[in-house]
Amino acid sequence: MLTYKGGQTVGKGTYWDLASGRRVDVTSEAVLAGGTATYVRMSAGVMLLSGPLIGLLYTILMPFIGIASLAALAARSGLGGLYNLAAKSVSFGWRPINAYLSGRKKRNVRR
Incomplete structure (x- = not known):
């Protein structure tokens, strides 16, 4: 496992908090600080x-x-x-107030 959360017990190594750039050196078994912090175990050379x-x-x-x-x-x-x-350019001729349940009204066309 390369990723550890704050509050976990970890062994000897170098742990990096990439969000803040903080480096934590652990010489023996210890608990990582920070409840929401995420640490990556990686050597300084890498x-x-x-x-x-x-x-x-x-x-x-x-x-x-x-x-x-x-x-x-x-x-x-x-x-x-x-x-x-x-x-x-597209018009559907729809008006939200009108229902048209009986169809549209016919226009009187005079001839």
Whole structure:
């Protein structure tokens, strides 16, 4: 198990609270502080190496994230305009006050 909650009894090791960045070194068996805190058991070397790797991954994926964001914005803008145009042009002739239980009233057509 790599993830621990606050209040759990844990063995020897280094535990990281990723939400606050707090590091807890346990030399023997101890109870982790914080009722809602989540800790990850990870050595300091792995934690230090993961930072540059996450940064590299972010740098590589950033152009794709930007392109996807622009495409989503353009699609939302274009489809929103089409939706508004369709909503304005379609009329069902429905009025919530009128029931039309006996059908619509016929207009008198004079010839």
